Amino acid sequence: DQQVKQNSPSLSVQEGRISILNCDYTNSMFDYFLWYKKYPAEGPTFLISISSIKDKNEDGRFTVFLNKSAKHLSLHIVPSQPGDSAVYFCAASAISSGDKLTFGTGTRLAVRP
Amino acid sequence: DAGVIQSPRHEVTEMGQEVTLRCKLISGHNSLFWYRQTMMRGLELLIYFNNNVPIDDSGMPEDRFSAKMPNASFSTLKIQPSEPRDSAVYFCASSFGQNPDTQYFGPGTRLTVL
Numbered sequence: 001d002q003q004v005k006q007n008s009p010s011l012s013v014q015e016g017r018i019s020i021l022n023c024d025y026t027n028s029m030f031d032y033f034l035w036y037k038k039y040p041a042e043g044p045t046f047l048i049s050i051s052s053i054k055d056k057n058e059d060g061r062f063t064v065f066l067n068k069s070a071k072h073l074s075l076h077i078v079p080s081q082p083g084d085s086a087v088y089f090c091a092a093s094a095i096s097s098g099d100k101l102t103f104g105t106g107t108r109l110a111v112r113p
Numbered sequence: 114d115a116g117v118i119q120s121p122r123h124e125v126t127e128m129g130q131e132v133t134l135r136c137k138l139i140s141g142h143n144s145l146f147w148y149r150q151t152m153m154r155g156l157e158l159l160i161y162f163n164n165n166v167p168i169d170d171s172g173m174p175e176d177r178f179s180a181k182m183p184n185a186s187f188s189t190l191k192i193q194p195s196e197p198r199d200s201a202v203y204f205c206a207s208s209f210g211q212n213p214d215t216q217y218f219g220p221g222t223r224l225t226v227l
Contacts, residue, residue: 032213043117043220044218091156095213098168098212099163099210099212099213101158103148103155106156
């Protein structure tokens with residue numbers, strides 16, 4: 001049972017344009033969401049997070065949007081750069097589950113020069 | 114801080130052999146997580162510890178897998194006997210153990226079981 005779903009395994013975007021990565025979840029108890037970025041042969045690194053009391057969080061070129069009613073979040077990268085090419089994982093946690101994270105399967109982003 | 118350290122980075126072994134993966138946490142972190150990454154299931158949580166105590170091992174595939182935390186800074190994940198379907202990248206991550214919290218990942222161990 002995949003509680004966090006990233007339905008697009010890959011995405012290709014032109015440099016300078018916007019990248020939008022999507023994530024859906026099924027567990028209504030999730031109250032904290034994170035995005036991680038992963039380069040080949042490295043571990044995932046934390047990118048940005050959002051609490052369920054917010055619907056938007058912005059950090060430079062990265063913005064995460066949360067739609068609780070739709071159980072959907074998205075990561076916007078604008079403008080996209082070739083160095084953003086990586087696998088992006090969405091993750092969620094619930095206060096009832098301690099500090100355990102549930103990850104999606106990832107979306108591979110390729111930014112074309 | 115050097116970050117989370119994992120060893121070995123690559124392991125190739127034959128079916129039936131014992132495999133031990135090692136992880137050193139970031140100093141000051143209280144929680145330790147073992148994950149397995151596969152194409153089909155992404156990052157799966159195998160087990161996590163808080164203050165050296167196993168909190169949730171529901172993701173451990175079967176009895177062939179075991180994990181220990183002999184002290185506050187070190188953990189091992191053992192597979193005995195190993196099988197070809199165990200081939201994957203295994204990550205360990207650590208955090209301060211707060212809720213919510215950010216986990217910091219090691220570089221992973223790529224395991225190949227022939």
